[in-house]
Amino acid sequence: MRFDLVQLWPLAILSQLVCSQQILWGQCGGIGYTGSTRCVATATCTSYNPYYYQCIPGPTQKSTTSSTTPIRTTTSSKTTSTTTKAMTTSSTTTKTTTRTTTSSSSSSTTKLTSASSTTSTKTSSTTSIKTSSTTSTKTSSTTGICATGTFTPVSASAAFASLMPGLNIGNTFDAIPDETSWGNTVTPANLDTIKSRGFKSIRLPVTWEYHLISQGPSWTINSTWLDRVEYIVDESLKRGLWTIVNIHHDSWISFDTGAANANYTLMNEKFSALWSQIGDRFKCKGERLLFEAINEPGGETQAHAQQLNTMMGLFMTSVNKAGGFNPKRVLVLNGLGMSMDKTEIWFQRPSIYPDQPWGLTFHYYGPYDFIFGAWGKTIWGTEDDKAAIEAEFKMWKGNFTDIPTFVGEWNASPKNVERAAGWRYYDAFTKLCNKYGFSHIIWDAGNDNLNRITNTWFEPASQSILMNAVAGNTNVLADSTLDGGATTQFSSAYIFHKVGDAVTDKTATYINTNGAPISVKTSTGVDLLASGQVGYSAGSTPSTGVLTVKQSYFATLIGSNTAPGVLETLNIAWGAGEELTLKIVLYKAPTVSNPTIPMQTSGDLHIPVQYAGLPFPAAVYGEYDDAARTYVSDDWTVWLGPLQKGRWVSGNWGYDSSSLILSESGLSNIRAKAPAGSTKAILAWEFFPRDGFAVGSNALNITITL
Incomplete structure (x- = not known):
């Protein structure tokens, strides 16, 4: 899982609220959470994603460590190194530390049964295997034979091509300590919805650590937990979905190669034991089940990477020794x-098990500032923006020309990203994946794509754009600001009407059009296009169009006492199957009861707010009251555009359904950076539509006195 997305810090209540301690394994923070943010003394409040923080045992993140000296592999040009206990030998070719370095000249040999030096054999990636002409193949081994089940061997290339589009079942089996700990579950009905929407695969992240019933050397997994995972795997395979099972948050709990005092011998033992059991339980499943070694393993150096390369070999060995169909199963490898x-x-490419089909995966959450809501970056979609992604894809393809690859996680979540810009991203990202042959599996945490409880999609428009782009079709997209030098931002994902303004016709513009939409329906199914309350005309440039929502319709929504907020969501159907939404929003600047607040020295600061439009901030600008009007954070943003200068990275601030939040780190930053003579910091919370702090601006100033 990748969830530092719009990182929020543990949420402590404002001084007037009483904070109790949260129990072990209890929730202690996240978007929308209003309870205690303090854990009992034996636990630490830990962030797993911006929507869920949890009290986990211990003062620090748990890792597999030992007081003994770590046993690490080292690399040098054309030399070998040997580790004890796991009996692992590794041969590597020294590599430079530039992105232009290709690994095609590197190889890695990992064996569990010999401590002698070995010379690795340079081989090309195993991207395909001989395909059987039969529909059923039985594979036997010394440890496992499949008496039932069918398996048609498939190449890694063919398997990966079949994954797109895919959906992660995130924050579920990977939750800590159990499936529902982060508020999600997964049901066969969810899988039906995923399948019917056009998804071809699911990635099923699994954390195993809190389901172990013994310690080393066996590290036995609770059979009840294996049963539960197997049930969903079977239900997924039964529906024809390709399914990926992995080791997930164990990556930082037990297998962080860069952790201080990491015991690689113990790490290897445990990793092998887990994959031996997983491999054994699933050895007779069909070819549509793939195994992924480990999610986002930590580490920063070549030594850390070498340990991970060793673990890739242990993964392949453990799975193969489990027998069944595993020697022909597609495996997914990865880097740090x-x-x-x-x-x-x-x-390092593995050279063991030359008949084993395998490929690579990477995760993509970029550009950071846009995807993570940092420094006021709410604009995206220029040709340069797209070219930046393409440059990275092209670099990868050049380094791993013959290795099949898929993107295991990515997202431009509606929880974090302005929607017109987000739709542009969905479209461009998918088309670039098509161009470079990367299948992709979008991240879903149960709160931005599929609502697992209601079994409905949070934002059908995003799914429509995704599916249309996967098919290679042109998407009609809502127009939006692209100029990073703009002082205001518009978005045709919305029609904004300011409280007190005269009710008139309003327009939304679209790109890539090929004629008028088929219908424009209200949430109750009334077609405003057919009734004449919405009109359509061609735009001033080719392949653009203008939708006009008439004053007569607005008059049915807006009265003198209408409360601000989202008044209606119109559903627009276009000819090629695209389905966009247009939210009609009545807004004014939000308010707080007391905009001047004294500095607090510990904990997060919750500021109760009355939203009056879209219920989330777009960005936060901060400056001190000194003569220079010094930025509260990140002075370098002076070189950015008007809508980004002086804006904070989102880890310093957050929000929930009723509060604006200054994190403890944000408050600490204010104190630490205060210039001599300053007595306060002024924070301007901006909301959509962003209007550049004009008179009557859609922003809220909050002053923190020092």
Whole structure:
């Protein structure tokens, strides 16, 4: 899972509220959470994603460590190194630390049964295997034979091509300590909805650590937990969905290669034990089940990467020794952190099990500022923006020309990203994946794509754009600001009407059009296009169009006492199957009861707010009251555009359904950076539509006295 998305810090209540301690494993923060943010003394409030923080045991993140000296593999040009206990030998070719370095000249040999030096054999990636002409193949081994089940061997290339589009079942089996701990579950009905929407695969992240019933050397997994995972795997395969099972948050709990005092011998033992059991339980499943080694493993150096390369070999060995169909099953390997850069620099191709089909995966959450809501970056979609992604894809393809690859996680979540810009991203990202042959599996945490409880999609428009782009079709998209030098931002994902303004016709513009929409329906199914309350005309440039919502319709929504907020969501159907939404929003600037607040020295600061439009901030600008009007954070943003200068990275601020939040780190930053003579920091909370702090601006000033 990748969830530092719009990172929020543990949420402590404002001084007038009483904070109690949260129990072990209890929730202690996240978007929308209003309870206690303090854990009992034996636990630490830990962030897993912006929507869920949890009290986990211990003062720090748990890792598999030992007081003994870590046993690490080292690399040098054309030399070998040997680790004890796991009896692992590794041969590597020294690599430079630039993205242009290709790993095609590198190889890695990992064996569990010999401590002698070995010379690795340079081989090309195993991207395909001989395909059987039969529909059923029985594979036997010394440890496992499949008496039932069918398996048609498939190449990694063919398997990966079949994954797109895919959906992660995130924050579920990977939740800590159990499936529902982060508020999600997964049901066969959810899988039906995923399948019917056009998804071809699911990635099923699984955390195993809190389901172990013994310690080393066996590290036995509770059979009840294996049963539960197997049930969903079977239900997924039964529906024809390709399914990926992995080791997920164990990556930082037990297998952080960069952790201080990491015991690689113990790490290897445990990793092998887990995959031996997983491999054994699932050995007779069909070819549509793939195994992924480990999610986003930590580490920053070549030594850390070498340990991970060793673990890739242990993964392949453990799965193969489990027997059944596993020797022909497609396996998914990866580099440190699922990072493109680190994988390109340090990944070593395995040379063991030459008939084993395998490929690579990486995660993509970029550009950081846009996807993570940092420094006021709410604009995206220029040709340069797209070219930046393409450059990274092209680099990967150049380094791993013959290795099949898929993107295991990505997203431009409606929880974090302005929607017109987000739709542009969905469209462009998918088309670039098509161009470079990368299947992709979008991240879903149960709160931005599929609502697992209601079994409905949070934002059908995003799914429509995704599916249309996967098919190679042109998407009609809502127009929006692209100029990073703009002082205001518009978005045709919305029609904004300011409280007190005269009610008139309003327009939304679209790009890539090929004629008028088929219908424009209200949430109750009334077609405003057919009734004449919405009109359509061609735009001033080719392939653009203008939708005009008439004053007569607005008059049915807006009266003198209408409360601000989202008044209606119109559903627009276009000829090629695209379905967009247009939210009609009545707004004014939000308010707080007391905009001047004294500095607090610990905990997060919750400021009760009355939203009056879209219920989330777009950005936060901060400056001190000194003569220079010094930025509260990140002075370098002076070089950015008007809508980004002086804006904070989102980790310093957050929000929930009723509060604006200054994190403890944000408050600490205000105190630490205060210039001599300043007595207060002024924070301007901006909301959509962003109007650049004009008179009557859609922003709220909050002053923190020092």
